[in-house]
Amino acid sequence: MGQSNLLSIDGLRLYYRSARGVVRAVDNVSLTMRVGEALGIVGESGCGKSSLANAIIKFLPPNTELYEGSVVIDGVDVVKLDEDEVRRRIRWRVVSMVFQGAMNILNPVIRVGFQVAEPLIVHAGASREEAFRVAREVMRRVGLSDDVFNRYPHELSGGMKQRIVIATALIMSPKLVILDEPTSALDVSIQAQIMNMLKRLKRELGLSMIFITHDIALASDISDRIAVMYAGEVVEVGSAEQVLLSPHHPYTQKLIAATPRLRGPKPDFVPGQPPDLTSPPSGCRFHPRCPYVMEKCRHSEPPSIVVKDGWSVKCWLYAGEAG
Amino acid sequence: MTGLLKLQDVKMYFRVRKGFFRSVDVKAVDGVSISLKRGETLALVGESGSGKTTLARVSLRLLKPTSGRILFDGKDITDTPEKELRWFRRRAQAIFQDPYSSLDPFMTVRQLVEEPLILHKIGSVSDERLELVVRALEDVKLTPAEEFLGKYPHMLSGGQRQRVGIARALILKPEYIAADEPVSMVDASSRAEILYLMRELQEKHDIAFLYITHDIATARHFSDKLAVMHLGKIVEFSEPAEIVENPLHPYTQALIDAVPEPDPANRFRERKSVMGEPLSPANPPSGCNFHPRCPYAMEKCSKQTPPLIEIKQGHYVACHLYPGK
Numbered sequence: 001m002g003q004s005n006l007l008s009i010d011g012l013r014l015y016y017r018s019a020r021g022v023v024r025a026v027d028n029v030s031l032t033m034r035v036g037e038a039l040g041i042v043g044e045s046g047c048g049k050s051s052l053a054n055a056i057i058k059f060l061p062p063n064t065e066l067y068e069g070s071v072v073i074d075g076v077d078v079v080k081l082d083e084d085e086v087r088r089r090i091r092w093r094v095v096s097m098v099f100q101g102a103m104n105i106l107n108p109v110i111r112v113g114f115q116v117a118e119p120l121i122v123h124a125g126a127s128r129e130e131a132f133r134v135a136r137e138v139m140r141r142v143g144l145s146d147d148v149f150n151r152y153p154h155e156l157s158g159g160m161k162q163r164i165v166i167a168t169a170l171i172m173s174p175k176l177v178i179l180d181e182p183t184s185a186l187d188v189s190i191q192a193q194i195m196n197m198l199k200r201l202k203r204e205l206g207l208s209m210i211f212i213t214h215d216i217a218l219a220s221d222i223s224d225r226i227a228v229m230y231a232g233e234v235v236e237v238g239s240a241e242q243v244l245l246s247p248h249h250p251y252t253q254k255l256i257a258a259t260p261r262l263r264g265p266k267p268d269f270v271p272g273q274p275p276d277l278t279s280p281p282s283g284c285r286f287h288p289r290c291p292y293v294m295e296k297c298r299h300s301e302p303p304s305i306v307v308k309d310g311w312s313v314k315c316w317l318y319a320g321e322a323g
Numbered sequence: 324m325t326g327l328l329k330l331q332d333v334k335m336y337f338r339v340r341k342g343f344f345r346s347v348d349v350k351a352v353d354g355v356s357i358s359l360k361r362g363e364t365l366a367l368v369g370e371s372g373s374g375k376t377t378l379a380r381v382s383l384r385l386l387k388p389t390s391g392r393i394l395f396d397g398k399d400i401t402d403t404p405e406k407e408l409r410w411f412r413r414r415a416q417a418i419f420q421d422p423y424s425s426l427d428p429f430m431t432v433r434q435l436v437e438e439p440l441i442l443h444k445i446g447s448v449s450d451e452r453l454e455l456v457v458r459a460l461e462d463v464k465l466t467p468a469e470e471f472l473g474k475y476p477h478m479l480s481g482g483q484r485q486r487v488g489i490a491r492a493l494i495l496k497p498e499y500i501a502a503d504e505p506v507s508m509v510d511a512s513s514r515a516e517i518l519y520l521m522r523e524l525q526e527k528h529d530i531a532f533l534y535i536t537h538d539i540a541t542a543r544h545f546s547d548k549l550a551v552m553h554l555g556k557i558v559e560f561s562e563p564a565e566i567v568e569n570p571l572h573p574y575t576q577a578l579i580d581a582v583p584e585p586d587p588a589n590r591f592r593e594r595k596s597v598m599g600e601p602l603s604p605a606n607p608p609s610g611c612n613f614h615p616r617c618p619y620a621m622e623k624c625s626k627q628t629p630p631l632i633e634i635k636q637g638h639y640v641a642c643h644l645y646p647g648k
Contacts, residue, residue, distance in 0.1 A: 199593060
């Protein structure tokens with residue numbers, strides 16, 4: 001069981017309608033995740049990483065143009081389920097999500113302990129007493145003392161509010177938690193505490209998580225595997241060691257070089273702007289910004305090339321090697 | 324390089340009502356002195372609540388300090404009435420943190436960048452101003468400028484919006500710019516690009532920068548002097564390389580340890596030196612205000628405030644671990 005796939009995404013597409021045309025936010029993404037694993041999804045804003053998260057839990061906006069492919073979680077294909085079934089069978093209890101900025105939308109007039117317990121009462125029909133008991137337990141797990149239960153959001157610091165949001169995501173013991181930029185608004189010291197707490201949850205509960213961020217250094221703090229997204233596509237995926245120590249895709253290389261390091265050379269950056277997803281560049285979507293661009297890159301889309309088992313890269317530079 | 328901006332023992336207290344009869348002073352900035360030469364960047368590093376933004380606002384005379392002096396180009400502007408500050412308003416500019424909320428969404432790039440010129444009555448005809456706008460856009464590499472003139476903020480990426488913010492600050496040819504977390508809301512992959520741009524413009528126009536950030540790693544690479552602030556006080560000051568190689572204050576050490584670098588081994592270890600939540604300036608601890616978070620706190624630390632003293636050439640620290648000569 002330990003080695004089985006928790007999540008298999010295959011050929012997933014999520015397109016939106018907009019005034020400027022169809023936005024190809026998630027475009028033919030395939031990924032797998034094992035039980036107990038942390039998968040980091042890294043890319044610039046607008047690369048489709050949050051859309052990918054929404055596609056996994058079928059959280060589709062009204063302007064969805066296309067949603068296809070398969071997302072098999074725990075043996076069930078979410079794409080095929082209707083909204084009602086997703087709500088009853090998947091969200092909260094199998095997959096929960098910590099949305100970006102969620103700590104700012106806690107209800108200001110409800111005690112935080114009740115907000116943590118609420119999904120249990122609403123979705124699982126638990127009694128108040130039972131839900132409160134579980135909520136206290138989960139709050140302890142995320143490092144909040146018992147007296148926090150009866151407080152209101154304004155009485156809590158940013159770090160504590162973020163813990164509340166994470167506790168809410170854990171309340172129904174989901175198999176997978178998706179965290180979208182969970183530390184982006186926090187000070188470094190609090191960011192470190194939250195990351196340490198997530199590492200402990202992973203270790204102690206064997207929690208599987210998808211960790212979404214634009215900061216590859218932060219992703220390295222928790223991820224066993226890292227998927228790099230560019231313009232709606234996964235351009236490189238592999239173990240943290242593979243992706244961070246010998247990045248193959250030029251975009252991955254740039255992202256790593258862009259991290260400011262205290263000791264070492266000045267940081268690099270990815271020149272230019274991310275493309276407009278209504279009309280992504282032809283061929284390889286990264287070609288207008290790529291330092292190694294070849295003629296081929298401009299007109300034909302590179303295939304996903306397997307570097308090693310579990311490590312693949314979508315780049316023409318490696319087309320020769322794999323044969 | 325000559326002295327341009329000087330803050331002398333600046334204190335900025337805000338009176339906050341506590342209950343009906345009581346009020347307390349929040350000591351946002353509590354006795355800070357800094358000086359900035361032309362063409363120089365001073366990085367001010369600290370967490371939220373450290374007073375770094377308040378200090379920047381004081382330096383722009385957007386706030387009148389509770390005590391202390393502000394000197395700009397040799398003139399004391401601490402108490403100068405607003406209507407006599409026009410010259411200063413033109414020579415000192417700000418770049419803000421949030422390029423999503425600091426630009427009026429109903430104004431085009433041209434209008435946004437032109438606005439400071441109109442306010443300061445520079446360029447009598449529209450054509451004259453347009454030329455300046457185009458030049459400012461070219462300076463911040465929003466090229467071809469003609470393509471950006473008619474765009475609205477929502478049509479731009481975060482990095483591009485921040486460039487518009489920089490162009491707005493730049494168009495008046497200021498001598499001093501306070502940049503408050505200019506890249507914290509920009510993607511990690513584009514941060515360095517914006518900082519290089521600011522560096523380039525600084526050299527080209529000989530601008531003095533106050534670079535306010537919580538990120539000691541970018542401060543290391545993009546400043547000439549670095550000051551670490553904690554709860555309204557500067558606790559360490561030196562050149563950035565010296566601070567990173569040889570951090571003396573436990574708070575500086577903790578900030579340095581907290582910087583994540585891309586390393587696959589990170590996931591197998593807990594991050595070090597986690598020192599609790601930042602403290603509130605409304606209720607600062609006695610003595611050294613870092614002592615409740617300090618791993619080396621001694622008895623003395625809760626009683627006496629350590630002064631900022633020069634430990635070695637050009638390296639200052641306020642900590643009882645380093646008694647002066």
